[in-house]
Amino acid sequence: MNIKHKTLLLAVSSAILVEMGSQSCSVTSQSKISYVAKRDTTRSIAPYFTPATIKKKTPDAKGFIQRWLLLEPISKPNRGNTVFTDSYLRAAFATEYFPNQFTTLPKDGEKVKAGEQLVTWHALESTNYNVKLFRFAYETRKQYYGVIFWAVTVVNSPEEMKNVRMAVGSNSASMWWLNGKEAVLLSGDRRMVVDDCVSPRLTLNKGKNIIRGVVINGPGMSDFCVRLLDENGEPIKNLTITCE
Amino acid sequence: MKKNKIVGAAVLLSVLSTGTVIAQVGKPFIHDPSTIVECEGKYYTFGTGGGGLISEDGWTWNSGAVRPGGGAAPDAMKIGDRYLVVYGSTGGGLGGGHDGKLNTMWTKTLDPKSPNFKFTVPNVVASSENMEDCDAIDPGLLLDPTDGRLWMSYGTYFGFIRLVELDPKTGKRIEGNKAINIGIDCEATDLMYQDGWYYLLGTHGTCCDGANSTYNIVVGRSRKVTGPYLDNMGRDMLEGGGKMVLAASGRVTGPGHFGRIILADGVQKCLAITKPIWIKADVAYWVSVHYSGKTVGLLPGIISKKELMRLNPREEGMLWN
Numbered sequence: 312m313n314i315k316h317k318t319l320l321l322a323v324s325s326a327i328l329v330e331m332g333s334q335s336c337s338v339t340s341q342s343k344i345s346y347v348a349k350r351d352t353t354r355s356i357a358p359y360f361t362p363a364t365i366k367k368k369t370p371d372a373k374g375f376i377q378r379w380l381l382l383e384p385i386s387k388p389n390r391g392n393t394v395f396t397d398s399y400l401r402a403a404f405a406t407e408y409f410p411n412q413f414t415t416l417p418k419d420g421e422k423v424k425a426g427e428q429l430v431t432w433h434a435l436e437s438t439n440y441n442v443k444l445f446r447f448a449y450e451t452r453k454q455y456y457g458v459i460f461w462a463v464t465v466v467n468s469p470e471e472m473k474n475v476r477m478a479v480g481s482n483s484a485s486m487w488w489l490n491g492k493e494a495v496l497l498s499g500d501r502r503m504v505v506d507d508c509v510s511p512r513l514t515l516n517k518g519k520n521i522i523r524g525v526v527i528n529g530p531g532m533s534d535f536c537v538r539l540l541d542e543n544g545e546p547i548k549n550l551t552i553t554c555e
Numbered sequence: 556m557k558k559n560k561i562v563g564a565a566v567l568l569s570v571l572s573t574g575t576v577i578a579q580v581g582k583p584f585i586h587d588p589s590t591i592v593e594c595e596g597k598y599y600t601f602g603t604g605g606g607g608l609i610s611e612d613g614w615t616w617n618s619g620a621v622r623p624g625g626g627a628a629p630d631a632m633k634i635g636d637r638y639l640v641v642y643g644s645t646g647g648g649l650g651g652g653h654d655g656k657l658n659t660m661w662t663k664t665l666d667p668k669s670p671n672f673k674f675t676v677p678n679v680v681a682s683s684e685n686m687e688d689c690d691a692i693d694p695g696l697l698l699d700p701t702d703g704r705l706w707m708s709y710g711t712y713f714g715f716i717r718l719v720e721l722d723p724k725t726g727k728r729i730e731g732n733k734a735i736n737i738g739i740d741c742e743a744t745d746l747m748y749q750d751g752w753y754y755l756l757g758t759h760g761t762c763c764d765g766a767n768s769t770y771n772i773v774v775g776r777s778r779k780v781t782g783p784y785l786d787n788m789g790r791d792m793l794e795g796g797g798k799m800v801l802a803a804s805g806r807v808t809g810p811g812h813f814g815r816i817i818l819a820d821g822v823q824k825c826l827a828i829t830k831p832i833w834i835k836a837d838v839a840y841w842v843s844v845h846y847s848g849k850t851v852g853l854l855p856g857i858i859s860k861k862e863l864m865r866l867n868p869r870e871e872g873m874l875w876n
Binding site: 482502503530 | 712714739740741759760761794796797
């Protein structure tokens, strides 16, 4: 069954296959997005996120990074996630959607033009170990299926650390960079799994390090989790996470 | 193993993708099948909407087991001298809003030709509203053989997989019982108990997209029915963990909706729904599991109608030491 994605959130012209996610054949083919919106008149990113503050923040007890600058989703329609091959992803992620997307360290509230869309960066702290991008999009009344999300954070290290691995889980595919160098690619139709993929050995600089990520999804619950592991595979927690 | 307990020609599936998948014959077409239940010498499975299959030998299936209520993805089991059926009132998720209700009802027989083929008024045992972190669909039942308690898992990719307790005498929710989160990122879950472990089987990936379907079945286990369910690498299913049980192989894709029936001591059959790429309908497949002692696994090979071949279990199977 196919449904047409309603333009309640953003103008989307592509059809999204409603059978994705194994739902019953008895479900009607007519979109219920408008039904949801009518029932859901008040939306809030709480309890999934709080606005980022300037208070000292370390990774959580298991080393997950919770403070991020998140860019509102950029429309990238895909009827399914099977297209997320390595070659597709490399092409999609090499595309420049907005100026300086591979180098920017944005500010909270900063707006960028991504094609015809004007999207905003939000400095947020996830209340969970993972960053629920679906909720970020839905609760801010943005497009939540067929999208690309960009995420940036600053990891401040008290010393140089060698043999560090970036461990990532994402829904669906994603790519991550540390200080401008590609660290890890998660390809295929993925669900978020803790430590699903780990990078080659990396070096954290003493002081500021920038982690940048991009997550793509067709239908499904966009999501990611990131932590840094030491050479023994243990989460690194003596870091501070900032947005600048 | 008793030969008369061997139901037709069993089908085996190699998890390591080299085995041959053989579908059941007849018209084994169904969506979201329930656990197979034996009733008065025949085998039944219910599906989404009006879907349902009946088999007299466990090999040849035809349509006919239609239950009331419609809705989606039922599960069924025999408790005492009657049968409990649970189903979701909605399809949930991408097809609509996330409001959902799970309903239980009883019947004295699964045979639609019997005058006793009547169902009680459904009881709502779990629900979801609006955009909460759970879709109340895809129920899976477990009657704990150690203490007789009745449990139900439910949920989809949208949020958490949850666990609630039901009263095995009434099929109703135990008063005061609170739902527990036991997994994420999967759907069509099922619970089973074996050799001191509780197993949570869930379906990951994308369904219902022909050859593009990425549906696959994973498992975690716990010493307690309330979890945590960890996979063979120690990953919690609440953090996306799950050991692969069944994925696409050969000419079939997107297996999901696991169910298990115990035919005899040491003989179990597991049902999964998958989609061969040469026909459009969903087809039910059997997966045989043989176990002896504490070592279990999914075994390769083909079992004849006459006898079971004893083969060596593999570590990569569904259950592990």
